[in-house]
Amino acid sequence: MNKLSGILFILLISIMLLPGCDENPAAPETQREVSVFGFLWGNQPLSEDHAILISYTEPVLEYYDLNKAAIRDATVTIREESAGTVTTLQHSSSKPGYYYNDNLMIHPKSTYDLRIELKDGNVVTAKTTVPAEITLLTELHTDQVNTVTYKNLGYDKPILVNCESEDQIILVDMYCNETYDKAEYIYPFNNHNFPDDDEEYDQGANGEPRHIFALVPYRDMKSPQFNNLPVIYWYYSMIVFYGSNTMQVLAIDENYHQYHYKEHPEQSGGIVGGIGVFGSVVGETYQLDVVKE
Numbered sequence: 001m002n003k004l005s006g007i008l009f010i011l012l013i014s015i016m017l018l019p020g021c022d023e024n025p026a027a028p029e030t031q032r033e034v035s036v037f038g039f040l041w042g043n044q045p046l047s048e049d050h051a052i053l054i055s056y057t058e059p060v061l062e063y064y065d066l067n068k069a070a071i072r073d074a075t076v077t078i079r080e081e082s083a084g085t086v087t088t089l090q091h092s093s094s095k096p097g098y099y100y101n102d103n104l105m106i107h108p109k110s111t112y113d114l115r116i117e118l119k120d121g122n123v124v125t126a127k128t129t130v131p132a133e134i135t136l137l138t139e140l141h142t143d144q145v146n147t148v149t150y151k152n153l154g155y156d157k158p159i160l161v162n163c164e165s166e167d168q169i170i171l172v173d174m175y176c177n178e179t180y181d182k183a184e185y186i187y188p189f190n191n192h193n194f195p196d197d198d199e200e201y202d203q204g205a206n207g208e209p210r211h212i213f214a215l216v217p218y219r220d221m222k223s224p225q226f227n228n229l230p231v232i233y234w235y236y237s238m239i240v241f242y243g244s245n246t247m248q249v250l251a252i253d254e255n256y257h258q259y260h261y262k263e264h265p266e267q268s269g270g271i272v273g274g275i276g277v278f279g280s281v282v283g284e285t286y287q288l289d290v291v292k293e
Helices: 003-015 198-202 234-238 254-261
Strands: 034-041 052-056 075-080 085-088 098-105 111-117 123-129 135-137 146-149 159-162 169-176 211-217 229-232 243-252 275-291
Touching (some): 034 111, 085 098, 123 275, 169 234, 211 254, 254 275
Antiparallel strands (some): 034 052, 075 111, 135 159, 169 211, 169 243
């Protein structure tokens, strides 16, 4: 599972509304639901790295065990509407609950219908339209690690964005890959150079300051500092730690957008008959090694 999917899956599990535990009458009761979590990546195949996770919800007060929660025997298909082709996904032999098919290439601007048929007869569906391609012009490389210094980073290596729709939502996602004891603050405070624990590093759930993201409409990205062109230069302000950081610049679909801003995201990701999110994105990933001058 790629980093973006891993982060969001953890968030999904942590925020679910799960009703009762027999052992604690005061705890919320457990309502067993089908949880779907997956993204189609434009211009890439639906490989095992981008597999769709299908599982049952588990009681929030219990240790989450994917081996127990995973749904392994569903019939999962994806239909591309324009071509009318239907592709059956296979269950991963190494990752329980994950479904994929390397032969399914995802095309920008195409609409895909997901259908999940469970052994008990229940059916879960979802639909996503992949955003149009975006063009990203920058000195940053996508095929190698970019060794950079923090000073003037965004101004020295801006990302010029070209997009078809003024209304397209762009996600800029920044994630530090260091462990908390290796993640050194760029701006230490009170001689505090490293987080004391995971709670300080990422709130225990891959949150800030380790993981910071921004959602920006394309129409609002024009910058007077760059001749009023749509530019992402402010990504430097999302980097909190030296070392390895991953940045993704993605155009996202409406399901993923709603998942981010709705009050109950697990109910707003386009899933019918279950909870979670079935979305689509297109864009680029940059690996940054932020070093001291």
